[in-house]
Amino acid sequence: MASDKTLGSFEVQWAEVFEHAEAQPSAQLWISIDGALANAEAGKYRQGIVFYRLLAAASIFIALGLGTLLYYQNVSTPNGKALSEIEVNNADEITRIPPQKNLSKETITAIEGDKNESPESQIVDEKMVENPDHTAHIPIDHLHNVILANASDERKNTEPSVSELYNEPIVPIDDNIKPLVTLTALKFKNPDEKTLSINTDIHMYNVPLAVVKKDRFKGNQLWAGLGVSSGSFDPKIGNGSESPQADAASGLESDGLRASDNTLTAGSEKYEPGFSYAVAANAGWKFARRWILQGGLQYQIAKSGTQTDKLVQNRVTEESFAPTNLGSSFNATQNAADFEVIGSDVNLNNNFQFLSIPLKVGYLVLDQKVQLGINAGFSADFFLKNKVSEANQLIESFEQSPGNDSPYHKTFVSGLFGIELGYNFLDNYYLTLEPSYKRSLSSFTKESSVVSSSPSRLGLTVGFRYLFR
Amino acid sequence: MAPSEEEIISGCINGERQMQKVLYETYSKRLLVISLRYSKLQQEAEDILQEAFIKIFANIKKFREDSSLWFWMKKITINTALNFHRSKIFLYPMVDVDNLHEDKSHDISLSKFHYQELLEMIQDLPSGCQVIFNLYAIEGYKHSEIAEMLAVSEGTSKSQYARARQLLINKIEDKKGVQYGIR
Numbered sequence: 221m222a223s224d225k226t227l228g229s230f231e232v233q234w235a236e237v238f239e240h241a242e243a244q245p246s247a248q249l250w251i252s253i254d255g256a257l258a259n260a261e262a263g264k265y266r267q268g269i270v271f272y273r274l275l276a277a278a279s280i281f282i283a284l285g286l287g288t289l290l291y292y293q294n295v296s297t298p299n300g301k302a303l304s305e306i307e308v309n310n311a312d313e314i315t316r317i318p319p320q321k322n323l324s325k326e327t328i329t330a331i332e333g334d335k336n337e338s339p340e341s342q343i344v345d346e347k348m349v350e351n352p353d354h355t356a357h358i359p360i361d362h363l364h365n366v367i368l369a370n371a372s373d374e375r376k377n378t379e380p381s382v383s384e385l386y387n388e389p390i391v392p393i394d395d396n397i398k399p400l401v402t403l404t405a406l407k408f409k410n411p412d413e414k415t416l417s418i419n420t421d422i423h424m425y426n427v428p429l430a431v432v433k434k435d436r437f438k439g440n441q442l443w444a445g446l447g448v449s450s451g452s453f454d455p456k457i458g459n460g461s462e463s464p465q466a467d468a469a470s471g472l473e474s475d476g477l478r479a480s481d482n483t484l485t486a487g488s489e490k491y492e493p494g495f496s497y498a499v500a501a502n503a504g505w506k507f508a509r510r511w512i513l514q515g516g517l518q519y520q521i522a523k524s525g526t527q528t529d530k531l532v533q534n535r536v537t538e539e540s541f542a543p544t545n546l547g548s549s550f551n552a553t554q555n556a557a558d559f560e561v562i563g564s565d566v567n568l569n570n571n572f573q574f575l576s577i578p579l580k581v582g583y584l585v586l587d588q589k590v591q592l593g594i595n596a597g598f599s600a601d602f603f604l605k606n607k608v609s610e611a612n613q614l615i616e617s618f619e620q621s622p623g624n625d626s627p628y629h630k631t632f633v634s635g636l637f638g639i640e641l642g643y644n645f646l647d648n649y650y651l652t653l654e655p656s657y658k659r660s661l662s663s664f665t666k667e668s669s670v671v672s673s674s675p676s677r678l679g680l681t682v683g684f685r686y687l688f689r
Numbered sequence: 690m691a692p693s694e695e696e697i698i699s700g701c702i703n704g705e706r707q708m709q710k711v712l713y714e715t716y717s718k719r720l721l722v723i724s725l726r727y728s729k730l731q732q733e734a735e736d737i738l739q740e741a742f743i744k745i746f747a748n749i750k751k752f753r754e755d756s757s758l759w760f761w762m763k764k765i766t767i768n769t770a771l772n773f774h775r776s777k778i779f780l781y782p783m784v785d786v787d788n789l790h791e792d793k794s795h796d797i798s799l800s801k802f803h804y805q806e807l808l809e810m811i812q813d814l815p816s817g818c819q820v821i822f823n824l825y826a827i828e829g830y831k832h833s834e835i836a837e838m839l840a841v842s843e844g845t846s847k848s849q850y851a852r853a854r855q856l857l858i859n860k861i862e863d864k865k866g867v868q869y870g871i872r
Contacts, residue, residue: 230858231825233797233799235826237802238722238723238726238804238808241804242718242719242721244721246735249717249738249739250713252739253713253739253742254710256743257709260743260747261704
C-alpha cells in the first residue's frame, strides 16, 4: 500500500468512515461456511479411505505375487515336482546311470540298513560332481536334499552289490550294457525315519530319484494369536422397506417438518463411509495337511458419517435435534408442533462398536517358511452401541444401544474372505498379514427401519501367532 | 474467559470448529463491510466473505504471527473480492489518461453521513470505478500498484478513479444536509 502518497481530505475522510465500520452478516453465512468446511474435511476423509483401499489392494497384489513367485521357484524338476518338498540328507557324490535302453530291470522292494551304510544310495551334496565315466556334469546346486538311488554295478570292487546283498544274481544282457536295478524304497533302521519312496518315473539326467516328501503336517497342530487391523467401513445404507419417498407419496409427510401423525420427519440424508479399527484374539487348528479352522473374538470400532439437511429446535426448551432415518435424541413424546427448522448441513459422526466371533476355514496354497492361504467363513457380529456426535456441537451427543428402540439389530451375520500371508520364525512363531473383505449377509437395521444397512469392511490385519508343537 | 488471538490461531490450525467460529465472530462484521464495498448486493458480499473465510481457514497455518492477523485477513478478503469481480471490471471501457487533473480545492465533509449511506453511494458506482475507488481512496494503494493488481495501465486507474470521485461528489451534493468546508 502507498504509505507515502499524498491523499486529499476527501480520500482521508472516506478511509476514516470505513475504518471501524461493521455490518452484521446473516445467520446463514456461518452455516454455509461450516458446511463448506465440513465438505472439505469429508474430502480429506475420503482421500484417507482411498488410501486404505489402495493399501489393501496393494497388499493383496503383493501377497499373490509373492506367493506365485515362491510357488514357481519350488517347481524345477523335469516332471514338475516341487524341489522344496524333497527332504534333506547327507551325501558325498552322485553317480550317473547310463541311458536305459534295452536294460533288464529288477526291482528290489526294500533295503534294510542305515542310510549312510547303504552302498546303493548315493546322496547328493551341494556341489558339482563330475562323473569319471562320463563327461557330463550334473548340476546339483538346486537339488537340495535329494537322495539319488543307483543300482548300477559301476562301483568299486570293495563295495557289496545289490545282488550280493540279496543273493540275487543280476545277469547282464550283453557285455556292453550293464543291468539296472531300480530301487523303489529305502527303509532305515531307526523307526523314526521315514521310508524313502523311490519314484522310478522321476529321472534327472537319467538318474532315478529317491525322494522323501517333506511333511510339515504333524497332526492336529494348534495355534493362538493376536491381531490388529484397520480399514475402511461402509455402512452401505439404502432404502428400506418404508422409504421416505414412499411416505411422501402416500401423503404421510405433510409440511416437510412434521408427518401427519405429528412426528418429526427426517431430512434428506447422505451417508459417508469411514474408518474402522479392530483388535482380535484368535486360535486355529490345522486339522489336515493344508486345511485350517480358525476362530476368535474381535472388538471393532467403526466410524461413518451422516449428512442431513435438517436441524430442528424445540421452541420451548431450545434443545436442538437432527432427526434422521436412523434415529435421533429426539424424544418421541414431545409434541412435534413445538419444533422449527433452524439450520441445514448437519454432519453427524457415527461411532459404532461391535463384538464379532469369526469362524473361518483356510486352505494353504503354500505351506513353507512363508505361508500363503485363502480364508473364507462367517462372523457373528454383535452391535454394542453407536455414539452419535456433531462436529460443531450443534446438537448434544447421544448413544444408541441395542434394544427395542434401536433401529439396529443386536446381532447380524457377515461373510468373510481373506488372503493370508504368513512368515514362520523361531520354529513356533508366525507373523501374518491378511487383506480381507467382510460384508454383512443379513441386514444390520431392523425391518421396521426406513433405511437398510449392510455394512462392509475392507481391511488389513497384522497378526502374531504362537504354534503349539 | 475469551481465548487469546494465539489460542484462536492455534485452534484454527488444528481444525477446531469452535475456534474457527470464534475467529469468524470476531472479524466477520468488519470484513463484511469490506466485501460490501466491492459488491452491489448483500448476497454477493456474503458469497465473497464465505469464500474468503474458507481461504483464511485453509491457509491460516501460513500466517506469520509477527504480522497483523487483521491485515492478513483483510488482504485475503480484498483479493477474493477482486477475483470475484475481475471478469466484470474489464467489461467496462476504460480511457487512459496520463495526467489527470484532480480538483483538490473542492473539499467535502462527510461527517454528517452514516457509513451506510456512503456505502450505498460506492455500490452505485460502475464496477470498474467502484473497485479502483476502494483500492485508491480507502485501502490506500497507489495507482501504479492498482494497475499491476488489475493488469491495466496506470492511466486507466487514474481515469477510473477520477470518474468515481466525480460521481461520488455529485451524489453527495445531491443529498440534503451536505456540508461544504474549506480545509
